[in-house]
Amino acid sequence: MTPAELSEALHAVLTAAVADGVVPLPADAVPASVTVERPRSREHGDWATNVAMQVAKKAGKAPREVAEALAARLREVEGVAAVEVAGPGFLNITVDTAAAGALARVVVEAGEAYGRTDALAGERINLEFVSANPTGPIHIGGVRWAAVGDSLARLLEATGAQVTREYYFNDHGAQIDRFARSLLARARGQEAPEDGYGGQYIADIAAQVIAHRTAEGQPDPTTLPDDEAQEVFRAVGVDLMFTEIKAKLHDFRVDFDVYFHEDSLHESGAVERAVARLREMGHIFEDAGATWLRTTDFGDDKDRVIIKSDGNAAYIAGDLAYYLDKRERGFDRAIIMLGADHHGYIGRMMAMCAAFGDTPWTNLEILIGQLVNLVKDGQPVRMSKRAGTVVTIDDLVDAVGVDAARYSLARSSVDSMIDLDLDLLATATNENPVFYVQYAHARTVNVARNAADLGVRREDGFDPSLLDHPTESALLAQIGELGRVVTQAAELREPHRVARYLEELAGAYHKWYDQRRVTPFGDEQVTDVHRTRLWLNDATRQVLANGLGLLGVSAPERM
Template sequence: MTPAELSLALSAVLAQAVADGALPLQVSDLPAVVTVDRPRSREHGDWATNVAMQLAKKAGLAPRAVAEILAARIAAVPGVATADVAGPGFLNITLETAAAGELARTIVEAGTTYGRTQVLAGERINLEFVSANPTGPLHIGSVRWAAVGDSLARMLEASGAQVTREYYFNDAGSQIDRFARSLLARAKGQDAPEDGYGGQYIAEIADQVILDATTAGEPDPLTLPDAQAQEVFRVRGVDLMFAEIKAKLSAFRVQFDVYFHEDALHESGAVDRAVARLRELGHIFEADGATWLRTTDFGDDKDRVIVKSDGEAAYIAGDLAYYLDKRERGFNRVVIMLGADHHGYIGRMMAMCAAFGDTPWVNLEILIGQMVNLVKGGVPMKMSKRAGTIVTIDDLVDAVGVDAARYSLARSSADQSIDLDLDLLARATNENPVYYVQYAHARTVNVGRNALELGVRREDGFDPSLLDHVSESTLLAKLGELGRVIAQAAELREPHRVARYLEELAGAYHKWYDQRRVSPFGDEEVTDVHRTRLWLNDATRTVLANGLELLGVSAPERM
């Protein structure tokens, strides 16, 4: 019996108890889904639910009285061994050995679909992440969002949501101008402007701009007047830098569905449409020759200028247009991932959301990621050879590879600063979390390979009642949690939950491996014990592979 099946059984028991009058409730009072969790102590059973405490007030009964009504009924469900009331009204449920063991076959037969749910079905989510300006290589903060954002997108999809991964391409503004001036200066052999960009990559791009122009039969940009030359370096330089960013992200197993250009907002009239919409809603006013949005009506600390007195659009004007554009494209949830330096940005964005008549933190969510520090030899890395002043995606991937990089960045809550020990992540030891999980998967493959060579085949027999050792019940219980963990990670926007779950699962598997043999020893005859354990081994392999795929990490067959 899977946790989902037990949840359905509890829902059926509740509905029957209401129908026959044992519970003085209406069917509409019952939860759509009854949540079951693993008790902290195995002595308390396989699964527990607090649904009795949730319903007690509506029923006008003590929580324990509700739990007693449910316990007698759920205990009669096939596959349930016992149901006991504990504490203020918890219901602890122990499954029969065969019912618990049946999960192994369920997982193997489900394969790559195991763990997927439809809890977010109907949600259309626009997930914007990374969105680094094309003025330099991806720095380590953006790389963290690449790992976390892509993993979150995978988990949202595994929970039934329709997700569009979007990259906001900032191809306008002062930073792009500084980038172009830096390229031109470097091409001329001059020092970078005081507010410009340095690093070897600037020289590489400047040289490539000149080479591309001459190859195409165009004038050498350095022979043009400075204004024209700077425009050439801006257009070609941005294209080259963004092409590199795309290539690096692709190698990092991150693909976007939409690359949205900032220029499009202004060229399409989207800014004017957004201002017009807000004016219709009564939130726009004129003062000091400028156009303002009255965001203080929605909790902001001050009203915001949208169009300056000189007619130039303020930065927030693009935000207004971009948010409205996403909503008009049919997304009911807009999720934006921003760096730690954008924390002060939240108030105005939520006020903007409310001004459009939407609900902050429902239609619009903003996730703030904290800093990442790379440590090597016990010393923090401060700069990159190529970028000059920042640590980049290449510094991390070159040191530990894509798997370790993605896993290590996604395994901690994004709102916490983290230090990544590159020496640890390069080690093939159990202290390295990604190695620990990948090794567990490789071990399951090796166990299956050895079993096959010795004549153990799953299809020849399966008796779930034989999975009666404590290490087997522990492993089965952990396997049964995948769907719940994925759904929680998706709903809470916390993909690190899947990584931590995989580490716990790997630990449970390693302990089971140490205590139970799948292959016969010596002249021992192959029996259903071996075959049934092979089902459990292969179920573990399935869950580890499914979980690693959600993190964008490979599941190696040999290590």
């Protein structure tokens, strides 16, 4: 019996009790679904639910009275071995061994689909993440968003949402001018401007710009007048830098559906259209020669200038146009991932959302990620040799590889600052969490390989009642949690829940492996015990592979 099947059985029992008048609940007050969870202690059964406490008040009965009524009916459901009422009205449920063990076959036959749900079916979500300025390599904060953002996109898709991964290409504004001046200065053998960019990558890009132009038969851009030279280095340099960024992200298993150019908002008139829309809605006013958005009406701490007195658009003007563009493209939700230095943006962005008539934190969500520190030999890694000022994606991948980098960045809540121990992540020990999980997967494959060599075939028998050892009950319990974990991680925007779940699953598998054999020993004959355990082994392999896939991490067959 899967958790979903037990949930459906509980819902049917509650519906029947309402229909019979045993639980006098209005029909429209019956919850659409009943949640079941693992109790903290296995002594309290396999599953627990607080549905009786949820509906008791509307039913006009004490929670324990409702729980007793539901328990009596639930005990009659096939596959349920025992139901106990505990505390103020919890239902603790134990399923029989065969019903619990049947999950192994369900998982194997479902394959890659196991764990996927339709919890967010019908939602169109625009997920914007990384969006690093094309003025240098992706720093470690952006790498964290690459790992977390792509994992979140996979989770949202696994729960039925239609997701568009979007990269906001900041190619408009002062930082691009500083980048171009820095390239030109380095190409001419000069020091970078005081407000410019340093690092070896500037010299590399500058050299590539010159090589690119001369290969096209164009003159060396360093010989051009300053304005013309700067424009060449801006256009070609930004393109080269962004091409490199996309290549590095692709190698990190992160690809985007849309690369949206900030400059297009200003060139297409999108900014003017957004301002006009807000003006029609009565949220725009003029003062001191500037155009303002009255964001204080929507909870912001002060009103915001959107068109400055010199006629130039303020930065928030681009945000207005960009948000409106996303909504006009048909997205129900726009989720934006921002760095730790963007906390001050939240109030104005939510006010902007409300000004357009939308619901903050529903149509617009903002996730703020905290800092990442790298540690090697017990000391913090301060900067990149290539970038000169920050640790980059190359530094991390070169040190530990893509799998360890992605997993370690996704396994902690984005609300928390994390320290990544590069020495630990490069080791093949159980203390390294990604190795621990990947090794469990490789072990399941090796067990299946050895079983095949000794003639143990799943197809020849399956008796779930034989999965009666405590380690098997614990392993099945973990396997049954995948769908709930995936749904919860997607709804809460917390991919780290999947990583922590996989570590618990790996632990349960290793304990089972130590105590139960899949293959016959010595002259022992192959029986249904071996075959049924192989089903459980292969179900674990499938869940580990599915979970790792949601994090963009490989599931190796040998280690």
